Amino acid sequence: MSNEVAELKQTLEALQKEVVRLRDQEEIRKIQYKYGYYLDKCLYQEVADLFSDDKDSFVQFLGGRYRGPAGVKRLYQERFGKHFVNGRNGPIHGFLLDHPQMQGIVDVDYSASPPRASGRFRSLMQAGVHISQAAKHPRGFTQWWEGGIYENEYIRDGPDGSWRILRLRYFPFWHGDFEHGWGYKVAGFVPFMSKTYPEDPNGPDEVVTEEQRMMWPDTRVVPFHYDHPVTGQPVKEEDQRAPEFGDDPANAKPSLKLQW
Known part of the structure; x- marks a missing residue:
């Protein structure tokens, strides 16, 4: 009888851990999905509030890295807010910035204190300025597609024990307008950042090193935070490169790295 009780306790403990893991994975996905919904409507204050106050937090975007709470605010509320919606918090008439979050893969690390997690998401953005607002908006009439990959880190350090974004890395993979599609767009459609605060x-x-910058038609792999689920092996470095058709991968650009 005592053995059966011990086995039941072990089973219960294992189930409790599994419930916690599944709950945390879902909470992290929800954080990222909410990030996308807030970004859709230029609610940049709400976006910034999703981030941890940890001094090591950052956002990496277009070759630039915005560090800490002040950097996060500078990117979303000042750079994006001023450029897209004239400094307000919220949408403006005739400006589209749909930013859906898809294919979320989340892995939680309970060995860290407080717990941390990694997440990979895809975005397929539709954006533009309506013709009726072309004379008022600084971008004029425009409509474009954008595809990108997120490789993020999260930390459970909210005042109520909630998950927050620790490090967000967004790689806008390609751009294309509706007139020509993505086959004509090249690096420079949205320029990389070159000057720091x-x-x-x-x-x-800070700006990241040149080899860590990527834009279409560069198609290198944005590194996975996880190993292969069957073999347990990471993708080989040379297989993450993107040589031109028929060229030797050894002569192509080195693979990207998920740097601190």
Whole structure:
């Protein structure tokens, strides 16, 4: 009888751990999905509030890295807010910025204190300025597609024990307008950041190295935070490169890295 009780206790403990793991994975997916919904409507204050106050937090975007709470605010509320919606928090008439979050894969690490997690998501964005607002909006009439990959880190350090975004890395993979599609767009459609704060008042705290910058038609793999689920092996470095058709991968650009 005592053995049966011990086995039941072990089973219960295992089930409790599994419930916690599944709950945390879902909470992290919800955080990322809510990020996308807030970004859709230019609610940049709400976006910034999803991030941890940890000094090691950052956002990596277009070759720039915005560090800490001040950097996060500078990117979303100042750079995006001023450029897209004239400094307000919320949408403006005739400006589209749909930013859906898809294919979320989340892995939680309970060995860290507080617990941390990694998540990979895909976005397929539709954006533009309606013709009726072309004369008022600084971008004029425009309509474009954008595809990108997120490889993020999360931390459970909210005041109520909730999950928050620790490090967000967004790689906008390709752009294309509706007139020509993505086959004509090249690097430079949205320029990489080159000046840091405070030289650029809305700039990043640092710029990443040249080999870590990627834009269509560069098709290198954005590194996976996880190993292969069957073999247990990571993707080989050379297989993450993207040589031109028929060329030797050894002569192609080195693979991207998920740096701190």
